[in-house]
Amino acid sequence: MKSFTFLHQDEKTKARVGILHTAHGDIPTPVFMPVGTQGTVKAMAPDRLKAIGVKMLLGNSYHLHLRPGEDLIGEMGGLHRFMSWDGSILTDSGGFQIFSLSGLVKIDDQGALFRSHLDGSLHNFTPETSMQIQQDIGADVVMILDQCVGYPANDFQVKTSTNRTLVWAKKCREAFQSDSQMLFGILQGGTLPELRRYSAEETVNIGFDGYAIGGLSVGEPKPIMYSIIDEVEPYLPKSQARYLMGVGSPDSIIEGVMRGIDMFDCVLPTRNARNSALLTWSGRMNIDRLEYSRDSNPIDPHCQCYTCQNFSRSYLRHLFKAGEILAAELATIHNLFFMVELMNRIRKAILNGSFQDLSSDLLARFQGQIVNT
Amino acid sequence: MKSFTFLHQDEKTKARVGILHTAHGDIPTPVFMPVGTQGTVKAMAPDRLKAIGVKMLLGNSYHLHLRPGEDLIGEMGGLHRFMSWDGSILTDSGGFQIFSLSGLVKIDDQGALFRSHLDGSLHNFTPETSMQIQQDIGADVVMILDQCVGYPANDFQVKTSTNRTLVWAKKCREAFQSDSQMLFGILQGGTLPELRRYSAEETVNIGFDGYAIGGLSVGEPKPIMYSIIDEVEPYLPKSQARYLMGVGSPDSIIEGVMRGIDMFDCVLPTRNARNSALLTWSGRMNIDRLEYSRDSNPIDPHCQCYTCQNFSRSYLRHLFKAGEILAAELATIHNLFFMVELMNRIRKAILNGSFQDLSSDLLARFQGQIVNT
Ligand SMILES: [Zn+2]
Ligand SMILES: [Zn+2]
Numbered sequence A, B: 001m002k003s004f005t006f007l008h009q010d011e012k013t014k015a016r017v018g019i020l021h022t023a024h025g026d027i028p029t030p031v032f033m034p035v036g037t038q039g040t041v042k043a044m045a046p047d048r049l050k051a052i053g054v055k056m057l058l059g060n061s062y063h064l065h066l067r068p069g070e071d072l073i074g075e076m077g078g079l080h081r082f083m084s085w086d087g088s089i090l091t092d093s094g095g096f097q098i099f100s101l102s103g104l105v106k107i108d109d110q111g112a113l114f115r116s117h118l119d120g121s122l123h124n125f126t127p128e129t130s131m132q133i134q135q136d137i138g139a140d141v142v143m144i145l146d147q148c149v150g151y152p153a154n155d156f157q158v159k160t161s162t163n164r165t166l167v168w169a170k171k172c173r174e175a176f177q178s179d180s181q182m183l184f185g186i187l188q189g190g191t192l193p194e195l196r197r198y199s200a201e202e203t204v205n206i207g208f209d210g211y212a213i214g215g216l217s218v219g220e221p222k223p224i225m226y227s228i229i230d231e232v233e234p235y236l237p238k239s240q241a242r243y244l245m246g247v248g249s250p251d252s253i254i255e256g257v258m259r260g261i262d263m264f265d266c267v268l269p270t271r272n273a274r275n276s277a278l279l280t281w282s283g284r285m286n287i288d289r290l291e292y293s294r295d296s297n298p299i300d301p302h303c304q305c306y307t308c309q310n311f312s313r314s315y316l317r318h319l320f321k322a323g324e325i326l327a328a329e330l331a332t333i334h335n336l337f338f339m340v341e342l343m344n345r346i347r348k349a350i351l352n353g354s355f356q357d358l359s360s361d362l363l364a365r366f367q368g369q370i371v372n373t
Helices: A046-052 A061-066 A070-075 A095-100 A127-137 A155-175 A193-206 A222-235 A250-257 A268-274 A306-310 A313-321 A325-351 A355-366 B046-052 B061-066 B070-075 B095-100 B127-137 B155-175 B193-206 B222-235 B250-257 B268-274 B306-310 B313-321 B325-352 B355-366
Strands: A004-009 A016-022 A025-029 A031-036 A056-060 A088-092 A103-108 A111-115 A122-125 A141-143 A182-187 A210-213 A241-244 A263-266 A277-280 A283-286 B004-009 B016-022 B025-029 B031-036 B056-060 B088-092 B103-108 B111-115 B122-125 B141-143 B182-187 B210-213 B241-244 B263-266 B277-280 B283-286
Touching (some): A025 A031, A031 A268, A056 A061, A061 A088, A061 A122, A088 A095, A088 A127, A127 A141, A155 A193, A193 A222, A210 A222, A222 A250, A268 A277, A277 A325, A283 A355, A313 A325, B016 B325, B025 B031, B031 B325, B046 B325, B056 B061, B061 B127, B088 B095, B095 B111, B122 B127, B127 B141, B127 B155, B182 B193, B193 B210, B250 B355, B283 B355, B306 B325, B325 B355
Parallel strands (some): A031 A056, A056 A088, A088 A141, A182 A210, B031 B056, B031 B263, B088 B141, B210 B241
Antiparallel strands (some): A004 A016, A103 A111, A277 A283, B016 B025, B103 B111, B111 B122, B277 B283
């Protein structure tokens, strides 16, 4: 099965348009994947996601392993059936959460022993169990187990985690057995250019269906993140998908796309929505503010989402002030619709040669702005 | 404008089928109205309510007055437009909440002075302001301001509140000025049969578009509630709608319908849903229970709701255990669909002469069962 079709390259940047071929459909790229941590994109029923135009989402192996468990999900027919989602799903390997959420007990080339953040129970993730978990879950795209370091980290930590990720990558490649799923490698290397290039070369040598850049968006300044993408991009095969993990702000997506990235995921558009921070074509908006209390306009007059077609800023603000569940749903609908529309505009602009115009326009609206949540 | 059309009377009981004519459509009765306290039925977007078959809902004047305020709602075009609901709306007068939620400061024939449960601010509800508030909100059915007592209450309290409600009823009748809205009277009288009959006669003498039985479902045993309905029903005009306030359990609705009630409202179907307590055609179910963890069946195999058509008990239980917002939405969809279907079955059974069979079947399934939430 061919995993990716490269369609078109922008003339002035490295931006590209393609199609990721998954067992649950073709995904036009560049694509943004909303995060469904616990078997649901928070506050979104799958019919909403469909109506918004979402085609692919991300599930977290760490969370799903702890609750309800991959064995239960497997018994229920896999994650697609369990959550009633017939679009595509990518699962992360759990690596990132082991280091950021759990109590890490022991880590070596065999795997990672950690305590659940929910109940303190002991769990062991190895390259082999991670493959098994993601196979039971039934993801369309499976990620290798990787070790991620934060920012800043010392050179020894970065080196150790990069080498360990390569050891795990080989083991995952060997353990992975599926005709209907794809396996993506993950590059590490912190913010050390030489180590990043080494990680890229070695990971590509092992050979995967696609390549993710991990270990970024962990606290480093954005210019450093962009320079690391620039470093590794030349080492990644043009015929395969590139995925920048954990990145989802409009400006970072544009910067990533122009550097040759095809896939993105991030909790921010949905998490920010639940905190009343909305994305509009004029920039960011906090709907909580007093100035919107009697504003009969929709969030964004240019938006065609269900929320903007039916409700005013005044009503949205009221729902947030009153602590109503519907606030989370309506705000999430809007932010995800914005993300889908953003990726649609990016793809169209790349195809018709106007990507540079679009990117400079949007960067001016979103760069440097901080959402206060 | 004719407010109600009486269509058919059951031969063996007082159950009846009719149509309530509102400015936002005809409502087949008997009808159950979900409660939208703060300008939204909790966890339900209006398109969901539509899809479920809800045609009329209830808004709370007390809550809407405090937040966002009837002036803001009026400025935004009324509650229908504000919450994007083109079905019918009945608003209560705020009387019940003043006595159950707020800090009551002073009450007399002029009205009630109370402190907001939100911020302690002082507010004054009079028959005249209550009419103005509900007119600004734009409800299809407006309720008079009434004074409600709890259970048990001493005779003096009951007598005072019943007489005060009659004084307020006359003032509301005089202050109410609208061609597009209806005004309903409210009967009081606690659990004293004689006072209940007096309240009914006097209220009907004033003359309203419909009549509500208030002051029930406030803690009294259900048999007492049913006997009070039996007492007052003969005094209510057959040509007008009768509304039993605050009642929404399947068994009480059936008992009410067989005693001649046309309209019901209650927070229970939606509140219970958010607490994992579900209604099924086999009786009540708490989806939280361990036995459902690997149950691939829908909540109710006979249910055609979006939730039952797409999700398993196992998935619902997982969402509740994981504290996901989607749990509230999916459970509420199911419970409200059940209520709409219950009322449909009741109406059909009355029309085809099988109401007694239906009621004895359903009472056996729902009577005496307590939902542990
Ligand atoms: Zn929108
Ligand atoms: Zn159902």
